[in-house]
Amino acid sequence: MRRVLARLSEHWVRHLIAALQVAIGVAVVAAVFVDVVPVMRSGVESLETEVFSVIYGEIQPFSRTMSSIWTLDDVEFLESQAETVVAASVYEDNSFALVRANGDLFLVRGYAWVSPGFEDVADMRLVAGRFFDDADVQGGEPAVAVISRELAETLFPGGEAVGQVINIRPDDELRQILGWGGPRLVSTEGAPGLDVRVIGVFAYPEGGHPLMGFFAESVRLEILLPATGQYFRALAGLPLAIADDGENQDGLPAGAAIPSGREYAQLYVRVAPGTGQQAVAELEALLTARVEARRGVSAGDGEPDGEQLSVTPAFSGADTMRVAQAATSLILAALGSVALIVSGFSIFTTFLANVAERVRSIGLSRALGATRFRVLREVVGEAAVLAGIGGLIGVALAFPVRFFLLRGLLLRVELPGVVDVVITMAGAVLVAVAIGALAALYPGWTVARMMPAEAFHES
Numbered sequence: 001m002r003r004v005l006a007r008l009s010e011h012w013v014r015h016l017i018a019a020l021q022v023a024i025g026v027a028v029v030a031a032v033f034v035d036v037v038p039v040m041r042s043g044v045e046s047l048e049t050e051v052f053s054v055i056y057g058e059i060q061p062f063s064r065t066m067s068s069i070w071t072l073d074d075v076e077f078l079e080s081q082a083e084t085v086v087a088a089s090v091y092e093d094n095s096f097a098l099v100r101a102n103g104d105l106f107l108v109r110g111y112a113w114v115s116p117g118f119e120d121v122a123d124m125r126l127v128a129g130r131f132f133d134d135a136d137v138q139g140g141e142p143a144v145a146v147i148s149r150e151l152a153e154t155l156f157p158g159g160e161a162v163g164q165v166i167n168i169r170p171d172d173e174l175r176q177i178l179g180w181g182g183p184r185l186v187s188t189e190g191a192p193g194l195d196v197r198v199i200g201v202f203a204y205p206e207g208g209h210p211l212m213g214f215f216a217e218s219v220r221l222e223i224l225l226p227a228t229g230q231y232f233r234a235l236a237g238l239p240l241a242i243a244d245d246g247e248n249q250d251g252l253p254a255g256a257a258i259p260s261g262r263e264y265a266q267l268y269v270r271v272a273p274g275t276g277q278q279a280v281a282e283l284e285a286l287l288t289a290r291v292e293a294r295r296g297v298s299a300g301d302g303e304p305d306g307e308q309l310s311v312t313p314a315f316s317g318a319d320t321m322r323v324a325q326a327a328t329s330l331i332l333a334a335l336g337s338v339a340l341i342v343s344g345f346s347i348f349t350t351f352l353a354n355v356a357e358r359v360r361s362i363g364l365s366r367a368l369g370a371t372r373f374r375v376l377r378e379v380v381g382e383a384a385v386l387a388g389i390g391g392l393i394g395v396a397l398a399f400p401v402r403f404f405l406l407r408g409l410l411l412r413v414e415l416p417g418v419v420d421v422v423i424t425m426a427g428a429v430l431v432a433v434a435i436g437a438l439a440a441l442y443p444g445w446t447v448a449r450m451m452p453a454e455a456f457h458e459s
Contacts, residue, residue, distance in 0.1 A: 387436020
């Protein structure tokens, strides 16, 4: 090794330039490939989900429309009749909500109607209080809510959110605040809104996008309300004209529940581990029969209005972000690989020049008994050491490159795990050494196969 370093130091500027070219390629590849390693380590099997989304509507390649068709009876039916189903929940969201707390109005990211089983379906992590039970979904109007930790800190800074009462304002009042008014918008002055008591606080899974909800296909919401199976006038977006006698224009008491049953747009279902394909077939069979009986159409064929039943995996936001980050990193790693290939050509030309200057000494070695393999090993070894030095410089620069130069190109920039860092660094250095060795094979073999007389003649 000392003799190799001594030879490399003879033309140190030339060798330093080649090593820095290797370092640039290694730095880019290592900076982004550290996000790919966790996905490769976990394998494809870990990305198989146990949660499925069930909708009925028009399914297009890049869009879909959902019909509100699912009821609480469907949830009960699946949990009791489907062998693969562990938990199920209806789901329907409203993207924005206007909330009054402690006399102040807050515009938040909305709410969703869910069943008590949603806690198990979403593998929800509660940081305070409890989730809904069967008693919370009885009656016409929800009286309780579970809110996000971020909303709890916003509405009740420094205080306990569980036990507090918040008021969700009518949808028409929200539209007025957002400037979405129109001729059908009625005054909400004097409308009571919906008072709900906070019984729990949940935390979203770590690693997901800030706009993603519990699943990649859902938006992030701040309030969960129990699905009671009935409409509630304060939140349904229906006319809310309050008369002097305390009744609205339909003759119902202000804020009263509408007697007709409510249907929801989506079902989320958690199935037993390892039963994904079986669960999809079972869900399609059971729910197709119920939809056909309810709608009088063929849910499988989508007749006559183009609607059909769809059961699709519902990946968590963290898994989706991890795969998307890996895909982005692979693209950037491919660009970095180009730099590595270019550095290989640099090493190739550098060692062509090196062996040309050492033809006489190599010929003398051959005359003294050195084999072709020994000469080739020395040339290739020098190139591998040079590329290895460049690789070490590159992994040292990888994290500054990641956190400062590539931050805008990556979906998220976080500290990777120690194991992932070690694997990435070792792999990057080994790739650099391999590129250096391959680049020097031709120059080394060219000079190694020369006879001693030829070498002296060439010199």
